[in-house]
Amino acid sequence: MSSKYNSLKLVKVKNVGDFVYKVSLNRPSKFNALNMVIWKEIGDCFQLIDEDPECRVVILQGEGKHFCSGLDLSEVTFLNGEEADDSARRGRSILRTIKFMQKQFTYIDECSKPVILAMHGYCLGAALDIATACDVRVATKDAVLSVKEVDIGMAADVGTLNRLPKIVGNHSWIKDISLSARHFSAGEALQFGLLSRVYDTREEMINEVLKMAKLIALKSPVGVQGTKNALNYARDHTVENSLNYVATWNMSQLFTDDIMKASMASLSKQPTPPFSKL
Structure with missing residues (x-):
């Protein structure tokens, strides 16, 4: 595997053989909450994988108890801007930041290699932005999902509201979960087509996803x-x-x-x- 992946600190990449790579969000002490470092590394990682001839299929997962608890609100500083900036300049700065954040997840969608997402535990907010950029989505039965952004006073702006309607045909359900920001189960996500499979345990999920990835890689x-x-x-x-x-x-x-x-x-x-x- 290329040494280029060694520069990634919060995203772990492992060649598991047979042209399959496992990519892990690696900030378990924070439930893989996304700060700007890991956010950028996700984009960097999938740009590298896109051009890597040793990889044909990607499994994306999270280390620790949860896949991803969403945006790390304790490290959100880009809304502050420079104190000397007027509203127009602060607005332009926020626009550039939003577009940058959008693009990092779009690199998953644009990656030429199929990306299989294996979710467990919390899958909140930005976790669903990641999920909607992946090709195949599965989860454990104890996974808890939420389009969380309304709860912090904003509309989701890095993928969920844009990609979810293309994945799930039931707009009533999409608006239900997006407007209420309520938690919903893996079973409900499966029922409405966001997931393709639900597994009893994480071990079973990873084993089955690995089989799927190796089948595709053949x-x-x-x-x-x-x-x-x-x-x-x-x-x-x-x-x-x-x-x-x-x-x-x-x-x-x-x-x-x-x-x-x-x-x-x-x-x-x-x-x-x-x-x-x-």
């Missing part, structure tokens, strides 16, 4: 990354535009050797062949 990286790219584009565009996009994408990608390798293995009922790094 596939052609050309096919997997192209599929994520096409699905993300389709989410944000019309069907017609999406069809044109994937046709243009495959105009070059169909020349890959992976198609012949995978097809021959499938026809002969042989194990999936190894694919070249991408």
Whole structure:
């Protein structure tokens, strides 16, 4: 694994083998609350992974008792601005900060490698901003989730309110949880489509997620990354535009050797062949 990951202090990256990386929020004494250091490291981490040929699938989790308790309010200083600044300049400064914070989670969404999120314990506020940027979301049955921002007097502004309507079709439920900031269970999140699976224990969840990640990593990286790219584009565009996009994408990608390798293995009922790094 590249030594570039060594610069990360509050985000831990581990190569667990078979082209799967495990990324862990590593501030357990603070329930993985997000200060600006870990916030930036999340973005830095996924930019590195995007270009890392040794990684094909990412598992994202939190160290300790909880996945993430949200924004670390004790370290929020960017709202203060400079005392000498007028309101216009303070507003511009806050705008730049919000856009920076948004982009760090967008790097997860834009990462060419599928990201599987495994949540446990508290998953509050900014934790859901992270969750909505991931490709597959699972949790333990004791997970507690909340779109928490209304409780601190603001509208969520780094992803949840923007991505959640694209993930969950029930707008009544989205407004229910967002306007009330109430806690809701993993079972409720599963019922409304925010999660794909719920597990009894964290150990079971991690074992099953690792199996899922290794299964995906066995596939052609050309096919997997192209599929994520096409699905993300389709989410944000019309069907017609999406069809044109994937046709243009495959105009070059169909020349890959992976198609012949995978097809021959499938026809002969042989194990999936190894694919070249991408």
